[in-house]
Amino acid sequence: MPAHDVMPNMELYQPVQVEDAVQIADRLADRGWLVGGGQDTYGWLKDRAKSADALIDLSGIEALRGIRETADGIEIGALTTLTEVAESGLIQQRYAVLSEAAGVVASPQIRNIGTLGGNVSQDVRCWYYRRGLSCYRAGGNLCYADTPQGMNREHALFEQSRCVAAGASDTAPALVALDATMVIQSVDGVRTVSAEDYFVGPALDIEHTTILRPGEILTAVRIPATWANATHYWEKVADRNVWDFSLVNVAAVFRVNGGTIEDSRIVAGAVQTTPRRLTNVENAVRGQAKNAQTAESVAPMAADGARVLAHNGFKVPLLKNLVKRAIAA
Numbered sequence: 001m002p003a004h005d006v007m008p009n010m011e012l013y014q015p016v017q018v019e020d021a022v023q024i025a026d027r028l029a030d031r032g033w034l035v036g037g038g039q040d041t042y043g044w045l046k047d048r049a050k051s052a053d054a055l056i057d058l059s060g061i062e063a064l065r066g067i068r069e070t071a072d073g074i075e076i077g078a079l080t081t082l083t084e085v086a087e088s089g090l091i092q093q094r095y096a097v098l099s100e101a102a103g104v105v106a107s108p109q110i111r112n113i114g115t116l117g118g119n120v121s122q123d124v125r126c127w128y129y130r131r132g133l134s135c136y137r138a139g140g141n142l143c144y145a146d147t148p149q150g151m152n153r154e155h156a157l158f159e160q161s162r163c164v165a166a167g168a169s170d171t172a173p174a175l176v177a178l179d180a181t182m183v184i185q186s187v188d189g190v191r192t193v194s195a196e197d198y199f200v201g202p203a204l205d206i207e208h209t210t211i212l213r214p215g216e217i218l219t220a221v222r223i224p225a226t227w228a229n230a231t232h233y234w235e236k237v238a239d240r241n242v243w244d245f246s247l248v249n250v251a252a253v254f255r256v257n258g259g260t261i262e263d264s265r266i267v268a269g270a271v272q273t274t275p276r277r278l279t280n281v282e283n284a285v286r287g288q289a290k291n292a293q294t295a296e297s298v299a300p301m302a303a304d305g306a307r308v309l310a311h312n313g314f315k316v317p318l319l320k321n322l323v324k325r326a327i328a329a
Contacts, residue, residue, distance in 0.1 A: 007045060011054035018063055018185060018219060024056055026187040026215040032056050034217060036079055036115040039106075040122040049132040064117075064219055067091065073224040075183075078117025078217075082171070083108070085116055095223055097232040097251050101174040107242045117218045120172045120182075120198070121210050124165035124273060125245055126155065136162040136206055148310060154247060157306040157315055158272040161203035164309060166270045170236060172199060173251040173269035176277060178227050183220040184212065195221070199274035209273060227253045227265070231290075233326035237318060246270040248315055250322040254290060261285045261294075266326060268302065268319055278302050278323065285327060295327035 013032075015021040025032055033052035035041050036059065044050040058064060064079035067088050074090060085091060086103035105111055105119060123129075124137070126145055134140030145152040146164045155164040172195070180195040198210055212218060230253040238244035249269040255262045264285060266278045284298040302323040303316045 007042070008048070008051060010045075010052055012057060013054060014057045014060050016060045016062075018061055018217070021056060021058060021061060022185055022187050022215070022217055025217060028054055028056070029214040032214070034058060036118040037081070037113040038118075039110055039114045040118060044123075044130075047130070047132070049130055058217070070222065073222060073226075073228065076116055076221045076223070078219050078221065079115045082111040082114050082116060082119060085171070086111065094225075094228040095178055097177060097234045097253055098171065098174040098223070100234040101170045101236070101249075101251060104236050104241075105170045116171060116221060119169050120175065120195075120221075121212065121218060122168055123209060124163075125168045126163075126165035127151070129165060137165065137202070139207075146309065150310065152309040153311040154245070154270070155309055155312050156272045157303070157308065157312065157319070158276060159201045159203060159274070160272075160307060161201070162206055163202040163273065165202075165273060167199070167209065167273050167275065168245045168270070169275075170246060170249060170269065173249060173267040173275040174234065175221060175223070176275040177232075177251040177253050177265045177267045178223050179265065181222040181224070182218060183222060184216050185219045186216045190219075192222070196275075196277060201273045227255075230254060231256050233329050235322055235325060237322065248318045248322055250319075250326050251275075252323075252326040256290050259289055259291070261288055261290045261327075266323065268322070271306075271315060271319060280304060281323060281327075290327060292328040295324040298327065299324035 013024050031053040033055050035055050035057045064077045066077050068075045082102045082105050086099050091099045128144035129137050156166045175195040181192050182198045184191050233252045236246045236249040252266040254264045264282050266281050268276045280301050288294040299320045302319050
């Protein structure tokens, strides 16, 4: 039996230019593993639940760090730490929903190392999958969590096609709410995709949680000025205030005029594999007063279509209440 908590042997590449990194990633394809802060990677490798022939350490690429103003918003390098995102005066002023989300990820120590790109690209946290069991997501033919005896308290309410694992990222719902764009680079050039389309559910791809494919690197996140300085709401509910992943979270931005909601983007996290955009709630509040009465009337819609598992039924009222608070706040 291999020893756990000991890194397996593998090659290590440490490029300092994006162009070199994409060349290496393209050459290694699915034999290589991209590493930013490494907070998710090293657990997988030490536990032998996943393996790679080589690590491509991106941490030396300075071009992937930093927060920059652009002509129509800001651009955040994918290797920018969560602490930098949380403490950026520019983000706090214009896009506070993102700085608040980044500021409650895990613990201060992890935020000092963990990156924005890593946080949005991390794999799901289902313990059956993480322990190396042959579930659907790992290439098998069973979802161990979606059984009468399954431990599924933290699992999904929606889009449970073969896999009921919930997404773990706190910053992902905020980026979807802000209508961010993800910048992806490969040897073929640069492509961009909306944050909403960056994340993929199990019905589309059971083995991946994002559209990134071997040879591609997430290099930056662009946030348009569209929702700059918008009225916003962020809340995360977890078992503990540090370390823990969300049980449910909500990120919302509102364009309010004279107390009336002209437009909004309301996104829930940890209720399915991808951030869940609550478009039915957005449509219902458009043109309505932003107050407790509106919140009370539309919040139940947030749970439309939910399928409760054996142990996660508490997430339904939790989701409704977070949406209620977002609208009434």
